[in-house]
Amino acid sequence: MTDRATTHPAPLAPSGAGERPLVNLTLVKYHIIASLVWFFVGLTGGFLFSMQFFRYYPFPGVELLSPGRVRMVHTNMMAYGFILNAYFAGMLWAIPRLTGFPILSDKLGKVFFWGWQVILAFVVGGILTGHAQAVEWGETPIFTDPFIALWALLGIVNLVAPILKTRGRPLYVTLWYFTASFVWTILNYLMGNYIPQFFVPGAGGAAVAGLFIHDLVGLFVTPIGWGLMYYFVPSILNRPIWSHALSLVGFWGLAFFYPLNGVHHFLYSTIPMYVQYGAVTATVAVELVVTTVIVNFFMTLRGMGRTLVTSLPIRWFYTGMVAYFTTCLQCAVQVQLPVQQIIHFTDWVVAHAHLVMFAVFGSWIMGFFTELWPRLVRRPWKSRALLEWHYWLTTLGIWLMFLTLTALGLQEGYLWRGLNPWEDMLRSAIPFWVFRTFTGLMIIAGTVVFAYHAWATARQPAPAAVAERVEGAEPAAL
Amino acid sequence: MNTRWLEKASATLGISGFGFFIFSVAAMALGPVVMLRKVPMQTVEQISQNVIPDFYDLLVRYPDEFKKYFGDPGDPPDEAKMRQYFAEALRLGRKVYIAEGCWHCHSQFVRPLADEQLRFGPTSWAAEHQNELQLPPLFGTRRVGPDLIREAGVRSNDWHAAHFYNPQAVVPDSVMPRFTWFFEERKTPYENGVKIVPNKRGLAIITYVQWLGSWVRSPAEGAPLTASGAEDSGQRTLSMNR
Numbered sequence: 001m002t003d004r005a006t007t008h009p010a011p012l013a014p015s016g017a018g019e020r021p022l023v024n025l026t027l028v029k030y031h032i033i034a035s036l037v038w039f040f041v042g043l044t045g046g047f048l049f050s051m052q053f054f055r056y057y058p059f060p061g062v063e064l065l066s067p068g069r070v071r072m073v074h075t076n077m078m079a080y081g082f083i084l085n086a087y088f089a090g091m092l093w094a095i096p097r098l099t100g101f102p103i104l105s106d107k108l109g110k111v112f113f114w115g116w117q118v119i120l121a122f123v124v125g126g127i128l129t130g131h132a133q134a135v136e137w138g139e140t141p142i143f144t145d146p147f148i149a150l151w152a153l154l155g156i157v158n159l160v161a162p163i164l165k166t167r168g169r170p171l172y173v174t175l176w177y178f179t180a181s182f183v184w185t186i187l188n189y190l191m192g193n194y195i196p197q198f199f200v201p202g203a204g205g206a207a208v209a210g211l212f213i214h215d216l217v218g219l220f221v222t223p224i225g226w227g228l229m230y231y232f233v234p235s236i237l238n239r240p241i242w243s244h245a246l247s248l249v250g251f252w253g254l255a256f257f258y259p260l261n262g263v264h265h266f267l268y269s270t271i272p273m274y275v276q277y278g279a280v281t282a283t284v285a286v287e288l289v290v291t292t293v294i295v296n297f298f299m300t301l302r303g304m305g306r307t308l309v310t311s312l313p314i315r316w317f318y319t320g321m322v323a324y325f326t327t328c329l330q331c332a333v334q335v336q337l338p339v340q341q342i343i344h345f346t347d348w349v350v351a352h353a354h355l356v357m358f359a360v361f362g363s364w365i366m367g368f369f370t371e372l373w374p375r376l377v378r379r380p381w382k383s384r385a386l387l388e389w390h391y392w393l394t395t396l397g398i399w400l401m402f403l404t405l406t407a408l409g410l411q412e413g414y415l416w417r418g419l420n421p422w423e424d425m426l427r428s429a430i431p432f433w434v435f436r437t438f439t440g441l442m443i444i445a446g447t448v449v450f451a452y453h454a455w456a457t458a459r460q461p462a463p464a465a466v467a468e469r470v471e472g473a474e475p476a477a478l
Numbered sequence: 479m480n481t482r483w484l485e486k487a488s489a490t491l492g493i494s495g496f497g498f499f500i501f502s503v504a505a506m507a508l509g510p511v512v513m514l515r516k517v518p519m520q521t522v523e524q525i526s527q528n529v530i531p532d533f534y535d536l537l538v539r540y541p542d543e544f545k546k547y548f549g550d551p552g553d554p555p556d557e558a559k560m561r562q563y564f565a566e567a568l569r570l571g572r573k574v575y576i577a578e579g580c581w582h583c584h585s586q587f588v589r590p591l592a593d594e595q596l597r598f599g600p601t602s603w604a605a606e607h608q609n610e611l612q613l614p615p616l617f618g619t620r621r622v623g624p625d626l627i628r629e630a631g632v633r634s635n636d637w638h639a640a641h642f643y644n645p646q647a648v649v650p651d652s653v654m655p656r657f658t659w660f661f662e663e664r665k666t667p668y669e670n671g672v673k674i675v676p677n678k679r680g681l682a683i684i685t686y687v688q689w690l691g692s693w694v695r696s697p698a699e700g701a702p703l704t705a706s707g708a709e710d711s712g713q714r715t716l717s718m719n720r
Contacts, residue, residue: 053622053653055646063659068579130577134614139579163487170485176494179487183495191503196614201519202607204511206615211507213619219499248481255494259502266617268589270604271510278506341591345621417593422624423651430653 020106022096027109029376031089032369034117036451038081041124043444045074050440053433064128072127072139078357079137079216080148081120086365087224088113088155091178093372094231095159098172104161112155119147135209137216138193145193149186156182173247177227180255184219188212203270210271210279211262217356218258225361226250226293232368233300233317237307242299246292253289257282264335267344280335287332294325312387316367319395323359327352342417347429348409351402358443359398366394366450377458390450397442404439408432520609525689526565529557532688533564535635540675542664547678564685571686572611574679578657585618586627586690599628600694611686623654630692638684639676657683 051057052067059065092109096102103109126132126141133142140148160182163175171179192212196205234241241247260282263275298321301307307314330352334343343349370387374380381387408429415425483489537544537555548563575581587602588594595601606627607615633641640647643661645654660680663672676684 052655055653057655061656061658066578066657067655068582069577071582072579130574132577132579134576134581134616136619166487168486168488170482171487171490175487176485176490179490180494183491184499187496187499195507198613200511201609201613202514202615203604204507204514205613206607206617207510208503208507209614209617211503215499248484251490252484252494255490255498259499260506262502263506265619268591269587269617270602270607272513272604275506275509341589344589345585345619349619416597416621419593419596423649426651426653 020102022100022102023093024103024106024109025376027103027106027113028089028092028372030113031085031092032373032376034113035082035085035089035365035369036447036454038077038085038120039447040451042074042077042082043440043447045070045077047437047440047444049074050433050437054430054437063130069128069130069132072132073124075137076123076127076139077120079221080123080140083221083357083361083365085116086369087221087228088159089372090228090231090365090368091159091224094174094228095162095178098175098231099162099166101162101165104158108154108158112151112158115147115151116155119144119151122147133193133197135192135196136213138189138212140193142193142197145189149189149193152189153186156186173230173241173244173251174227176251177223177230180251181220181223181227184215184223184259188215188219192216203272206266206269207263207271207275210265211259213265214262215259218254218261221357221361222258223254225364226254228368229297229317229321229364232313232371233297236311236313236371237300237304239300239304242296242302246296250289250293250296253292254286257285257289261286267335267337267340280337283335284332287328290325290328294321297321312391313367313371315391316363316370319391320360320363320367323355323363323399327356327360330355342413343409344413346409346412346416347405347432348413351405351409354398354405355402359395359402362398363395366390369450369454373454373457379457379460379462382453382457382460386449386453390446390453393442393446393449395446397439397446400442401436401439404432404435408436514604514608517605517608519613522565522568522610525609525611526561526568528692529560529564530630530685530689530692532631532635533560533567533685536681536684539635540681543662543675543677543681547681567682567685568611568689570679570682571684571689572616574660574683575616575686581616581618582620583618583622583654584624584626585621586612586616586625587618588625588627594625598625599691602627606693623652626687626690628691628694629687630690630695631688635684635688638687639680642676642680642683643674 048057048059048065049067049071057067092103123140123144126144127139131141131143132139133145138145160179163171163179188211191208192215196209196212199205200208230241230247261279263271263279264283267276267280269276297318301314301318308318309315333339334348334352370381370390411428411432412425415428534555537551537560548566549559551559551563587607588598588600590601607617637648639661641649641652641654642657644656644658645652657680660676660683661674662677664675665671666673
C-alpha cells in the first residue's frame with residue numbers, strides 16, 4: 001500500500017500532451033498563490049488588530065476598519081483563505097498521485113477556485129460592513145454560509161471522484177484522513193453555522209458552537225494536515241512510514257475522540273457538567289492518540305536526522321510536529337478544571353490557538369509549498385539563504401509569540417484571581433502585547449521573503465534540460 | 479487480525495465520517511438540548527415586558543434622539559409603546575454587539591469561582607441564557623475587558639455613552655477601541671455649540687448592555703429599580719474594580 005506513496009513523485013507530465021495529465025499543475029499553482037494572497041490579508045488583519053492592544057491602532061474611529069471587525073477578518077481568512085486554499089493545493093497534488101486517477105473535472109476545479117476566492121472577498125466585505133455572525137471561526141456572514149457549504153461540496157466532489165474510482169480497494173493512510181474529513185467538514189459547517197443561529201440558544205447552543213469551534217480545527221484542519229504529512233514525509237524521505245499499525249491507531253483514535261472534545265471551550269459554563277467532564281476525558285484521550293502518531297513519524301525519521309538540516313520541507317514538517325505535540329500536551333493539561341480557573345479567558349488561550357493554527361499547520365503548509373513550488377515553476381529555488389531566512393524568521397516569530405502570550409496568560413489569570421483592579425491587568429500586559437506585535441512582524445517578514453523568493457524563482461531563466469524541451473514551443477515566455 | 483476493511487473508503491467515510499460525528503453530536507450537543515427542553519426559549523417580546531429603568535433614563539437624557547429613532551411614547555410615557563421600543567432597541571443592540579465583535583473581548587457568563595462571584599456577581603445558571611438574544615449564544619472565550627452578564631445598572635447611561643465614544647476618556651488604561659459611529663453631532667443653542675449624542679445604534683447598544691443581567695438586579699420581578707434601591711446583598715462591593 002505504501003509503495004505508491006513512498007516512490008518519489010513521478011516526473012511531471014509534459015504539458016500539451018494529448019493525454020490528460022494526472023495532476024492539474026495550474027490549479028495547484030493557483031491555489032498556492034491564492035493561499036499566500038489571503039495569508040497576507042490575514043496577517044495584515046492580525047497585525048493591525050494587535051496594535052489596538054497598546055492603543056496605536058492606525059485607524060481609530062474608522063467604522064469599516066474597526067479593530068473588532070478586523071480581528072474577525074484575521075481569523076476567518078487564516079482558516080478559509082490561507083489554510084483551505086493551501087490544503088486544496090496539497091490535495092490536488094496528492095490525491096491523483098495516490099489513486100492514479102485525475103480529479104473529476106479540470107473545469108470544475110477552475111469553477112471551484114474562482115468561486116471560492118469570490119466568496120472569500122464577500123466574507124471580508126460582509127464582516128467589515130458589520131454583517132458578521134456570532135459563531136467563533138464561523139463569523140462568515142449568514143448570507144455567505146450557503147455558498148460556502150455548496151462550494152466546499154463542489155471542491156470535495158472533484159477530489160473524492162478519483163478516490164471512489166479505486167473501487168473499494170484499501171486506501172493509503174492519507175486518503176483515510178481526507179475522506180473522513182470531507183464528510184466532517186460539510187456536516188460540521190452546516191451544524192455550527194445554522195443550529196446555534198436559528199434553533200438552539202444558550203447552553204445548548206453553546207455546546208453545539210463548542211463542537212463547531214473544535215471540529216473546524218480537529219476535523220478539517222488537523223486530518224487534512226496529517227493526511228498531507230503521511231503523503232509528503234515518506235515521499236521526500238523515500239522510505240515507508242514506520243508502523244502501519246500505529247497509523248491505524250492514530251486515525252481511528254482521532255476519528256473517535258476528537259469530535260467529543262468541543263465543549264472543553266466552555267468549561268465552568270452553564271453546559272451540563274457531565275458533558276464538560278466527558279469533553280475533558282476525551283481531550284486527554286486525544287493526547288494519547290497523538291503521541292502514537294508523533295512516535296510513528298519520529299521513528300520514520302530514525303537514522304535520517306541529517307535531512308532536518310539538508311531538506312527544508314522535512315525541517316518544516318518536523319518543526320510542525322514538535323509544535324503539534326506541544327499543543328496537544330498543553331491541551332491535556334489546560335483542560336483540567338483547576339488549570340482552567342487560572343488560564344481560561346486569558347492570553348494563554350490565544351497563545352495556544354496561534355501555536356496550533358500556525359506553528360503546526362502553517363509550518364506544514366510552508367513545508368509543502370517549499371517542496372511543490374520548484375516543481376510547479378520547473379526551476380530550482382533561487383537561493384538557499386532565502387529559504388533559511390523564511391524558516392527562521394517565521395519559526396522564531398511564532399514560537400516567541402507563543403511563549404510571550406503564554407507567560408502573559410498566567411500573569412493575567414493570577415491578577416484576576418487576586419481580585420486586582422482590571423486596569424492593573426491591562427497596564428502590566430502592554431509590554432507583552434508590544435512584543436507580540438513584534439513577533440508578528442517577524443512572521444510577516446518571513447512570509448514577505450518567501451513570496452519574493454517564489455516570484456524570483458519563477459522569473460529565473462529555465463534550467464538547460466527543461467529549456468531544450470520547451471524551446472520549440474515558446475522560448476519568449478521563458 | 480485482518481484490518482484491511484478499516485482501510486476502505488466505505489469505512490472511513492461511513493464509520494468515522496458519519497458515524498463518529500453523529501455520535502459526538504448526540505453525546506455532546508443533544509444532551510444539553512434535551513436537559514434544557516423544559517426551559518422554553520424566551521422571545522424578545524417576552525423579555526421586553528420588563529422595561530429596564532435605564533431605558534426610561536435614555537428617554538430623559540436624549541429625548542430628541544429617542545423620539546427620532548424609536549418614536550414618541552408621549553408624556554407620561556406610554557408603557558405599551560415603551561415595551562415595543564425596548565424590544566426594538568434590544569434586537570438592534572445585540573446586532574451591533576455582534577457586528578463589532580464585542581463578544582471576542584467580553585464574556586457573558588460568570589463561572590462558579592470565588593473571585594468571579596466577588597468581582598461580577600452571582601454565578602450564571604442555564605435558564606438565564608435561554609432566550610432569543612442568546613441565539614447564537616454570546617458566551618465568549620476571552621476577557622480583554624470584564625464579563626458583561628452582570629453589567630446592568632453598574633454604571634450610568636452617561637458613563638456608557640462617554641465610554642463608547644472614547645473609552646480612554648473615562649478609563650485611561652482601557653484598550654477598547656472607540657465607536658464614534660454610534661454617535662452624531664447635534665447643534666446646541668449655545669454659541670458655536672455642538673453636542674455629541676448617541677444615534678440609533680448608540681442608544682441600542684447602551685440599552686442592550688444595561689439589560690445584561692437586569693434580571694439579577696431587580697429584587698422583585700419587574701419592579702423598576704430606583705437609585706436608592708441598589709441594595710443587592712453586597713454583591714457589588716468590588717464592582718468599581720472591574
